[in-house]
Every structure is written in structure tokens, then in C-alpha cells.
Amino acid sequence: MAEVLEEGTFDVADYADELAAAPTNLDVGTSLLYENDRVRVWEVHLPPGARGPFHAHTRPYFWTCVDPGVGRQRGPDGTMKVRRYERGETMFSDHAPDDAMLHDLENVGEVPLRFVTVELLA
Numbered sequence: 001m002a003e004v005l006e007e008g009t010f011d012v013a014d015y016a017d018e019l020a021a022a023p024t025n026l027d028v029g030t031s032l033l034y035e036n037d038r039v040r041v042w043e044v045h046l047p048p049g050a051r052g053p054f055h056a057h058t059r060p061y062f063w064t065c066v067d068p069g070v071g072r073q074r075g076p077d078g079t080m081k082v083r084r085y086e087r088g089e090t091m092f093s094d095h096a097p098d099d100a101m102l103h104d105l106e107n108v109g110e111v112p113l114r115f116v117t118v119e120l121l122a
Contacts, residue, residue: 001091002083005070012078015054015104019076022054022102028061029117038122044105044115046071051106058100062092063117070109076102085113 012019029042030052044063046052054076065085074080095101107113 002065002085002089004081004083006080006082008080009078010074010080012076015074018054018104019102022076023056023100025053025055026058028055028057028119029115033116038120040119040121042117042119044113044117046105046107046113048107048110048112052104054102054104056100056102057093057095057119058097059119059121060092060094060096061117061119062090063115064088064090065113065115067112067114069107069111069113071113072106072108074104074106082108085115 029044030046031043032040033043034041044052054074065087068085068087070082070084072080072082093101
């Protein structure tokens with residue numbers, strides 16, 4: 001798992017509108033590369049300083065880091081972690097519509113951060 005560089009909290013009020021919309025934001029990447037009735041393949045591409053908004057993971061999925069870097073992830077409970085992601089690092093998470101995971105991702109490093117995320121639909 002990605003090395004945690006920092007843990008902390010943030011004021012959820014700063015993201016209130018985005019958090020309210022997050023359960024219906026199912027765009028888990030910055031661009032959809034492929035979709036059929038069994039999978040959705042997303043690219044997450046964040047240049048330095050860019051941030052992907054709060055969104056919901058409602059399906060089992062995995063991600064693989066393609067271009068390594070440092071990302072800050074915030075949760076709806078006000079927790080925050082900064083992690084270092086390495087090339088080839090992969091993680092699987094199992095979620096469902098009634099057990100969604102909400103978060104955002106911000107590139108706080110000095111190089112582009114890129115992942116491929118695959119949602120399992122069937």
C-alpha cells in the first residue's frame with residue numbers, strides 16, 4: 001500500500017457543496033477509456049496542483065499507478081492522508097451502492113500523477 005507521508009484533518013465545510021453532490025458523482029477518473037457491460041476503465045491524470053473532486057466508488061474496483069507521485073486524499077469525515085504512490089502499485093477495493101466510498105484526490109507533488117482504475121460491473 002502507498003506510503004503514508006502525513007495524516008491530518010480538514011474542514012469539511014470548505015467542500016460542503018461538493019460533498020453533497022459526491023454520492024451521485026460516479027466519475028472515478030478524469031477520462032473514461034473503455035466501457036462494456038462488465039468493466040469501466042478510467043484514467044486518472046492529475047498534473048501538479050490539480051485535484052479530482054469528491055466522487056463515489058459504488059463497485060468493486062482496482063487501481064494501478066502508472067506515473068508515480070504524491071497525492072492528498074480527503075474523506076467525508078474530515079480525515080486527510082498524503083501518500084506516495086509508486087509505479088506499478090496496485091490496490092483492490094470492494095464497494096457497493098449501499099457501501100460506497102467517497103473521497104477526492106489532489107496531486108501535491110511536483111510531477112504528474114497517473115493511475116488506471118478498473119471498475120468491475122458484473
